[in-house]
Amino acid sequence: xxxxxxxxxxxxxxxxxxxxxxxxxxxxxxxxxxxxxxxxxxxxxxxxxxxxxxxxxxxxxxxxxxxxxxxxxxxxxxxxxxxxxxxxxxxxxxxxxxxxxxxxxxxxxxxxxxxxxxxxxxxxxxxxxxxxxxxxxxxxxxxxxxxxxxxxxxxxxxxxxxxxxxxxxxxxxxxxxxxxxxxxxxxxxxxxxxxxxxxxxxxxxxxxxxxxxxxxxxxxxxxxxxxxxxxx
Amino acid sequence: xxxxxxxxxxxxxxxxxxxxxxxxxxxxxxxxxxxxxxxxxxxxxxxxxxxxxxxxxxxxxxxxxxxxxxxxxxxxxxxxxxxxxxxxxxxxxxxxxxxxxxxxxxxxxxxxxxxxxxxxxxxxxxxxxxxxxxxxxxxxxxxxxxxxxxxxxxxxxxxxxxxxxxxxxxxxxxxxxxxxxxxxxxxxxxxxxxxxxxxxxxxxxxxxxxxxxxxxxxxxxxxxxxxxxxxx
Amino acid sequence: xxxxxxxxxxxxxxxxxxxxxxxxxxxxxxxxxxxxxxxxxxxxxxxxxxxxxxxxxxxxxxxxxxxxxxxxxxxxxxxxxxxxxxxxxxxxxxxxxxxxxxxxxxxxxxxxxxxxxxxxxxxxxxxxxxxxxxxxxxxxxxxxxxxxxxxxxxxxxxxxxxxxxxxxxxxxxxxxxxxxxxxxxxxxxxxxxxxxxxxxxxxxxxxxxxxxxxxxxxxxxxxxxxxxxxxx
Numbered sequence: 001x002x003x004x005x006x007x008x009x010x011x012x013x014x015x016x017x018x019x020x021x022x023x024x025x026x027x028x029x030x031x032x033x034x035x036x037x038x039x040x041x042x043x044x045x046x047x048x049x050x051x052x053x054x055x056x057x058x059x060x061x062x063x064x065x066x067x068x069x070x071x072x073x074x075x076x077x078x079x080x081x082x083x084x085x086x087x088x089x090x091x092x093x094x095x096x097x098x099x100x101x102x103x104x105x106x107x108x109x110x111x112x113x114x115x116x117x118x119x120x121x122x123x124x125x126x127x128x129x130x131x132x133x134x135x136x137x138x139x140x141x142x143x144x145x146x147x148x149x150x151x152x153x154x155x156x157x158x159x160x161x162x163x164x165x166x167x168x169x170x171x172x173x174x175x176x177x178x179x180x181x182x183x184x185x186x187x188x189x190x191x192x193x194x195x196x197x198x199x200x201x202x203x204x205x206x207x208x209x210x211x212x213x214x215x216x217x218x219x220x221x222x223x224x225x226x227x228x229x230x231x232x
Numbered sequence: 233x234x235x236x237x238x239x240x241x242x243x244x245x246x247x248x249x250x251x252x253x254x255x256x257x258x259x260x261x262x263x264x265x266x267x268x269x270x271x272x273x274x275x276x277x278x279x280x281x282x283x284x285x286x287x288x289x290x291x292x293x294x295x296x297x298x299x300x301x302x303x304x305x306x307x308x309x310x311x312x313x314x315x316x317x318x319x320x321x322x323x324x325x326x327x328x329x330x331x332x333x334x335x336x337x338x339x340x341x342x343x344x345x346x347x348x349x350x351x352x353x354x355x356x357x358x359x360x361x362x363x364x365x366x367x368x369x370x371x372x373x374x375x376x377x378x379x380x381x382x383x384x385x386x387x388x389x390x391x392x393x394x395x396x397x398x399x400x401x402x403x404x405x406x407x408x409x410x411x412x413x414x415x416x417x418x419x420x421x422x423x424x425x426x427x428x429x430x431x432x433x434x435x436x437x438x439x440x441x442x443x444x445x446x447x448x449x450x451x452x453x454x455x456x457x458x459x460x461x462x463x464x
Numbered sequence: 465x466x467x468x469x470x471x472x473x474x475x476x477x478x479x480x481x482x483x484x485x486x487x488x489x490x491x492x493x494x495x496x497x498x499x500x501x502x503x504x505x506x507x508x509x510x511x512x513x514x515x516x517x518x519x520x521x522x523x524x525x526x527x528x529x530x531x532x533x534x535x536x537x538x539x540x541x542x543x544x545x546x547x548x549x550x551x552x553x554x555x556x557x558x559x560x561x562x563x564x565x566x567x568x569x570x571x572x573x574x575x576x577x578x579x580x581x582x583x584x585x586x587x588x589x590x591x592x593x594x595x596x597x598x599x600x601x602x603x604x605x606x607x608x609x610x611x612x613x614x615x616x617x618x619x620x621x622x623x624x625x626x627x628x629x630x631x632x633x634x635x636x637x638x639x640x641x642x643x644x645x646x647x648x649x650x651x652x653x654x655x656x657x658x659x660x661x662x663x664x665x666x667x668x669x670x671x672x673x674x675x676x677x678x679x680x681x682x683x684x685x686x687x688x689x690x691x692x693x694x695x696x
Contacts, residue, residue: 028492039271141650145652277511387528409531458522
């Protein structure tokens with residue numbers, strides 16, 4: 001019995017070593033768990049930042065297509081259930097209607113200038129990882145040789161959705177802030193915007209009523225003040 | 233004794249298995265350590281990139297507030313101990329004085345245009361993770377119906393600080409490079425900028441003395457050449 | 465023997481504990497392998513996003529140097545084997561020739577305005593991690609006191625290369641879309657661009673033949689439609 005107890009003690013020692021091994025394993029499990037959590041958090045962060053750049057690319061791409069009146073390419077950037085509303089011309093619902101609206105803006109031909117620079121993004125990803133909102137502005141040089149030449153600016157409040165890994169425009173809402181003759185400027189007033197394009201009726205009236213320069217209007221913000229948290 | 237040695241040998245074998253377990257654990261520990269180091273480096277990298285986008289959002293937000301003379305919102309974006317210096321009008325120190333300066337720029341009313349597009353960022357995060365510097369430019373459309381209409385541009389050299397996880401402007405320094413009448417342009421010279429606003433004295437004289445167009449001035453860079461490393 | 469078998473059994477138990485330790489290790493190895501793979505993927509993603517911001521910084525830096533005719537700083541941003549082609553003036557090959565071309569654009573002196581705002585990036589990193597392509601545009605205010613004053617715009621299709629961890633411009637191709645007198649605008653036609661600078665012959669003729677406004681031309685895209693995948 002004594003000898004057996006002796007061996008038992010030794011085996012207990014072996015067990016102890018084993019158990020100490022088990023102890024490390026439990027520490028390992030804890031550490032692995034912590035790393036997994038950190039990696040999961042990092043993935044969300046890295047994805048959100050990459051999404052910021054993807055949305056910046058997307059809206060910039062939209063602008064280049066609009067410049068050259070490549071309407072089908074521009075319409076393709078919208079989700080099937082997207083909406084578009086520009087310059088108080090009412091709401092167009094769904095990608096098909098957006099396509100119709102865009103085509104009604106005209107056709108690129110010699111003497112056309114239709115630049116819509118896409119500038120100054122404030123992009124916020126939603127926590128769900130599949131949607132985002134952004135404020136942008138476009139600076140416009142628009143006109144036709146022998147006809148009109150105009151400067152203009154609009155502020156966008158847009159929404160985006162990620163479908164099957166691809167970001168699309170879900171909502172484009174452009175508020176014209178000024179639209180003036182090339183040679184007149186903003187001390188002589190603005191140019192009236194056509195309220196309709198080619199007798200194209202919108203699907204719904206404008207969601208916001210406002211006037212461009214010389215009226216002043218603050219397009220609603222999708223975000224509250226990033227420091228004070230006040231307002232929206 | 234012999235038998236005991238035999239058992240000892242067997243227990244040694246058990247130990248060996250245990251030790252081999254320990255051996256794996258030590259390899260595991262090494263690998264865990266390597267992963268932790270990689271994750272820590274990744275965190276810094278992902279954070280710095282996210283901070284780039286956060287600062288881009290912040291400065292863009294500033295611009296939208298300035299456009300619409302939302303001075304309290306604009307002032308809220310500055311740190312308590314921030315400084316502001318624009319157009320050679322001297323230095324304003326602290327958020328309260330910045331607020332006073334901004335309010336002195338005027339009030340949004342019908343016929344006001346005060347667009348300050350925020351463009352072309354070069355943003356560098358400091359290694360401490362809590363501060364950053366950036367070069368930006370603003371393209372301005374400024375004027376009042378029936379009064380003046382002007383184009384202008386300024387280059388900013390700004391600093392940012394992260395306080396309790398929130399990025400704020402710590403220093404805004406705008407160098408006006410041109411400011412011209414809407415209908416005159418830069419071959420006929422620029423418009424003189426008011427050196428003072430409403431008898432508002434700065435807290436300190438300008439830190440840099442320079443002239444806008446037709447003078448030429450290279451606003452100092454916070455960075456050296458990104459490829460050659462020369463200059464600053 | 466019986467006793468020995470007893471001890472053996474106990475040692476087997478110890479082994480079992482050891483083996484159970486080994487079992488955890490194999491699970492640990494599997495988990496470590498999964499984490500390593502996730503971290504490797506995250507590294508590529510975080511690097512690509514950081515590269516997006518680095519290239520945005522680089523091209524913006526180029527613009528600030530061009531504004532002030534800091535030609536050596538601008539030329540230093542190009543790779544040794546880079547090419548440059550602007551405004552149909554032909555192809556310049558290699559950093560040295562690019563430097564010569566840039567210096568031929570003039571010297572900053574009182575009364576010079578040469579702003580080249582760098583705007584609206586669409587940046588795509590290549591899978592190799594060391595190269596990238598981007599579409600940009602520049603909005604120009606160019607002129608000299610007492611001489612000309614002009615507005616212009618060009619679209620860039622550029623390429624970038626990372627050499628020893630530093631991003632450089634490998635190809636800069638600027639397509640002028642309009643270039644007009646400050647006071648005439650785009651309904652009265654554009655200004656002809658000089659096809660040569662100071663009798664500086666290019667190394668090769670233009671790779672693309674096109675006309676600026678009032679001609680219309682769609683600068684080729686380096687990317688297909690980001691949603692539909694059509695075109696390029």
